[in-house]
Amino acid sequence: MTQARNQATRLSTRQSIAVGITLFSMFFGAGNLILPSLMALQAGTSAIPAAAGFLVAGIGLPIMGIIAVALVGTARELAGRVHPTFSLVFVTAIYLSIGPCLAIPRTSSTAFEMLIPLLPAGMPVGVAQAAFSVAFFALAFVLALRPTTLTRLLGRITGPTLIVLIVAVVGSAIIDPAGTPQAPLAPFDNAPAIQGFLSGYQTMDLLASLTFGLVIAENIRGLGVTDDKGLTREISRAGVVTGVLMGLVYCGLAFVGATFGSVMPNATNGAAILTASATMHFGVAGTVVVAAIYLLACLNVCIGLISCCGTYFAETFGAQSDDPSSHALGRVPYAAWAAAFAAFSCALSNFGLDAILAFSVPLLGALYPISIVLVIMGMAHCACDSAPRIWPWVTGVVAVLSVAGALRDAIAPGLSLPSDLLPLADIGLGWVLPAIVAAVIGMAVSRNKA
Known part of the structure; x- marks a missing residue:
């Protein structure tokens, strides 16, 4: 009897690690790859305090968000303690920010940044980006209509492959550093730890955690943990696994960025830094592999975000809503929401990664x-x-x-x-x-x- 009770309130070590890796996979997308290296490059000799602040915002806050949502139920219930109208507006703003306004366009822009070195000589970059984004979002939309099989396949392939690639890029940078850290650039020349914390906003993981918490909690319940204390404990354990993995990856990418200070002092995004590092150490093969992995990872994230946002808006404002008063936008089905988000994101992505990252600062602020x-x-x-x-x-x-x-x-x-x-x-x-x-x-x- 005692053994059965323990099994109902505690996951095995293997299960806890599996849940932690699942949570890591949900968080780790294009933004998590491109931001740490750029931050460290700009922070230069102050990269360590800047990275510490980044880790607090990029790891600590999202894990707290997962736990907070698990404790109260859903993001709507958490924000609903303020006021029901505020809850609706705030949660909708979160979905828009992690969806068509920022994160979804960023997947296409990031993937294209990795392909630029492979473009034929003389090809206009603007034309190539427009063609790429149309094809990228058309494919993402089609797959988002039935994402389960492909998402599962990509999750099994791109996650481990991406980690192996990061290990290769970071390992080569440690063995053969490209350059040396330079003097900190603004704004990291003043209070670098705080500036690193603010840079962590752009991962958008805290906002995502408010929507991921319920999913992780349901997964843990499906493994047999149903009591509140056990649920909170297992979510916390999964958070530790996720935090360790994210911390190792972030520190490695930050090291790459810091050592590129004397090589690419004017770099404006981390995608270019990682491409340059892979190309420097592995030649054209490195560029091709980085581009392929980013393309698959970004496509996987894009499919998930289109599906997530389309489902939320269909259930809240569209055909799947149970509240007749919410049909002011019409009984729009999921497929129409998904198509609209894909089309809007396609147009926004053509402004380029730098423009999207610049736009994200005030919105996330x-x-x-x-x-x-x-x-x-x-x-x-x-x-x-x-x-x-x-x-x-x-x-x-x-x-x-x-x-x-x-x-x-x-x-x-x-x-x-x-x-x-x-x-x-x-x-x-x-x-x-x-x-x-x-x-x-x-x-x-x-x-x-x-």
């Missing part, structure tokens, strides 16, 4: 602070639920500050805002102190109304 405070409160949801006014007070204050700052950065970067006078505002964390004050006010208001 608006969403990330809100997500961070929601995750922190979700981790402490018992205490926060006992003082329910904390949820709208903290989230509302942070939302106002982060959205105002993001709009300023996108429209009028030189404009001064009153929030610029807040402590830590000069390093992008001006919302921290107001969030703490709002929590105190929310607690006091809750007690007065009790």
Whole structure:
């Protein structure tokens, strides 16, 4: 009887590792490959503190997000503690950001960046990119209609192959460094750890974790763990496995980027750095292999994101919604949503990877602070639920500050805002102190109304 009870509340070591690798595979996409090397190149001799900050944002926050969602149920339930309308708007914004507005176009742009060195001499890059993106998204859309078989196949092949490739690229860079780190470039010449933390926003993994948590929890329940404490423990164990794998990969890619400081000081994205490193050490074969792996990995991620976003919008606003009031956009079926997202992403991807990454900064600057405070409160949801006014007070204050700052950065970067006078505002964390004050006010208001 005791043995059966233990089996129902705890996974075996092998099962825990399998769940951790599954979670790693869900997170690790194109952005995770291209960002660490560029960050380290720009940070130069300050790459170590910058990488430490990046690891906190790129690993610590997403794992906390997974746990927070598992504790409360779903992302909609987590955000719903603020207000139902806020929940709908915020979760929809997350799906748009990890979908057609940023992450989906980035898959095509990243894959194409890896193909540029293989283009015939004299071919116009703009024409080649347009043709590639049309073919890429047409294939992704068709496969997203029935993604299960292909996604399973790509997951078994591209994941292990990609890890082997990264080991080869990093190993060759360690054995034969391409160059040496240079003096830090702006903004890493000031508070590099904080700038590394802010760079970690662009992985978008915290936002993704708010949608992945439920999936991982359901997988663990399917393995026999059903009690809340056991579920939280196993999610945490899976998070440790994921964190270790992500940390090793990020540190390796950062090493490659740092040693390219004297070789490509003006590089603007990590895809070019990794291509140059593979080509330098393995010749044309390295370029071909890198391009093929990125193409498969990006296609796999693109299929999953189109499917994920199409399903959410069909269930929330379209034909699969159970709420008649949500049919303002019509009873649009899943296939139509998927086609619309593929077409929009195709058009956006032709602006290029650099433009997409630049556009992502203000959008993620608006969403990330809100997500961070929601995750922190979700981790402490018992205490926060006992003082329910904390949820709208903290989230509302942070939302106002982060959205105002993001709009300023996108429209009028030189404009001064009153929030610029807040402590830590000069390093992008001006919302921290107001969030703490709002929590105190929310607690006091809750007690007065009790």
